[in-house]
Amino acid sequence: MQFRTSGIPEQAAPNHASWAGDGLSAAMAMVVTGARRRAVRDGDRHVDTAHLLHSLVESDPEVREAFEGGPQLARVLGYLVQRSIGYGLRWQGTQEDSGAFPAVREPAGEGWSPSAAAAMDRAARDALLRGERHADGLGLLAELVADSRCRAVEVLERAGVDVERLRARAQDRAAAGGPQG
Template identity: 60%
Template sequence: MPSPARSTPHPGPLCTDRGVQLSAELTSAVAGARRRAARTGDGQIDTAHLLHSLLESDPAVRDAFSGAEMSRLLGYLVQRSIGYGLRWAGAVEDSGAVPVVREYAGWSPAAATAMTAALAWAERRGVPRASGLGLLAALTGDPECRAVEVLRRGGVEPEVLARRLADQAGGAPG
């Protein structure tokens, strides 16, 4: 039986009251983030886990970056997997920059807030499924989260990325 520190509970039902659910790519990214968190002994899915999994599982998210940006981002994320993120190990990601959403067990406050924003954005746009691009845009909305730190270290300006994503999709999540 895994120790509590190593287990990552299944998040709550990822849908809104009006039925917005996750796209297949976003479902895959969430599953990958959950596995990544469990594998590294993190008690919660954080925004860097989500970013890493989005980059691996969603072609539309990958297309939002240049080839050089992708290489740098994946390089930082691999470093995190082998030790870069040790300073984050065992610490709850809560940047304090956004309101905390507590409805997702096993998610950091920042990751839960980003997912809630991506779901709400899809709902406001009248689409039945939240997308990886919507979650990526939501991640850029918290300037103090781990995903934004990874983006910056990879040479990506989160504010520029957020504007580009909002222009492509007709407004920012949140």
């Protein structure tokens, strides 16, 4: 599927040197594709952290396990779904840049908000530091919630999620290699 008319370039994700040499894992490529699709559907020019969060929650069972049960997850999904029908419309036409982390300013980052590109970059670096070839959903979730001023965190807070607790759970599970009790 081509997305050129949306203003979002065709590449799947920013191709930063810190990302694993051969790109994204199949699971993360699916997350990125879902986030791009949401951005197009929402009429946004850039994939932002809320698009990534939505795609992560829908596609990654380990990410869903990091939440405190079904009711909390349902509230998060409710806010994410409402994005295109009211909540989040004030974001339309603006580029997300919380300023919390250095923005990635490369041509390959076109079509990505600085906050989303920085979260993807940090997740990839963390995975490499752990000796893993690719970032995973839990690692990306932990990096999304590390930026307290990004759109994903705004959605989570509005849904009543204790963001610090979620970040700790995601980091612990990512370090342990998946779901833990």
